[in-house]
Amino acid sequence: MKTILVTGATAGFGAAFARRFVRDGHRVIATGRRVERLEALAKELGENLLPAPLDVTDANSVAGFLDTLPEAWRRIDVLVNNAGLALGLSPAWEADLADWDRMIATNISGLVHMTRAILPGMVERDDGVILNLGSVAGEYPYPGGHVYGGTKAFVRQFSLNLRADLVGKNIRVTDIEPGMVGGSEFSQVRFHGDEAKAAAVYAGITPLNPDDIAEAASWIVSLPKHMNINRIEMMPTCQASGPFAVKRD
Known part of the structure; x- marks a missing residue:
């Protein structure tokens, strides 16, 4: 049995991760x-799930988070940096700067602060898994993806550089990069609650x-300690990368 900390567990991927790992x-924390x-x-999952309110954008709360947990739950075997969001799809010159700031605070700062809080314990034990939720948006550009795609490109490079620091240690790091995923609140959040646009x-x-993404996470966690999956890119069969855009006169 591993102790797995999942951020952003209130819906979508995070809730699916919690259910799958308990199963x-x-x-799960x-x-x-x-x-x-x-x-x-x-209430749904029972004693193997510990609810622990946390806003990953609050650096002070993240820094002291482990100390707020019951002592028996403080050894984190797996960290799932799932908390993240996209806001808006307007072109960059029309985008809301507050949306940009919030994506950076959650997708980048929240992720690195959580990692810095949990990683020392893993290094001390020479054992651990970190799963970072990236996106195909970190690889393939699209109109309106500007800052969101930039934050997910950061997730990829941060994950790879963690592995560079951790080479030779039994601490695995994977960037999970999904494409289009339904059944979550992702698009509702992106369009500020506009259900028609989200649909x-x-x-x-x-x-x-979300269960498809949880399936991949479950597989990664189950692998032997010497085996690291650097990144895993996932798309539905209805989606693929496209040609370059060219504007002609």
């Missing part, structure tokens, strides 16, 4: 800002779903 026989959702998840993203297609 796999592990115990589920973090997020929406306390009532964490409590509902704990249009997935109209007429069969996207991946």
Whole structure:
């Protein structure tokens, strides 16, 4: 049994990770800002899930987070840096600067602060797994993806550089990079609650779903200590990278 810390566990990928890892026989520390959702998840999954409210954008809370946990839960075997979001799809010159700042605070600062808080214990024990949630947006550009894609490119490079620091240690780091995933709040959040716009993203297609991403995470965690998956890119069969855009007169 491993102790697995999942950030952003109140919905979507995070909730799917929590359910899958508990089903796999592990115990999960589920973090997020929406306390009532964490409590509902704990009621659903039982004693192997510990709800632990946390806002990853609050650096002071993250730094002291381990000390707030019951002592028996403080050894973190797996860190899942899942908390993240996309906001807006307007062209860069029309984008809301507050949206940019929030994506950077959550997708980059929150991830690195959580990693810095948990990694020393893994290094001391020479054992651990870090799963970072990236995106195909960190590899393939698209209109309106500017800062979101930039934050996910950071996730990829940060993950690879962690491995460079950790070479020779039994600490594995993987950047999981999904493409289109339905069944989460991702698009509702991106469009600030506009349900029609969110639904249009997935109209007429069969996207991946959060359980598909949790399946990949479960497999990675189950691998032997000497085997590291640097990055895993996932898309539904209805999606692929496209040709370069060319504007002609």
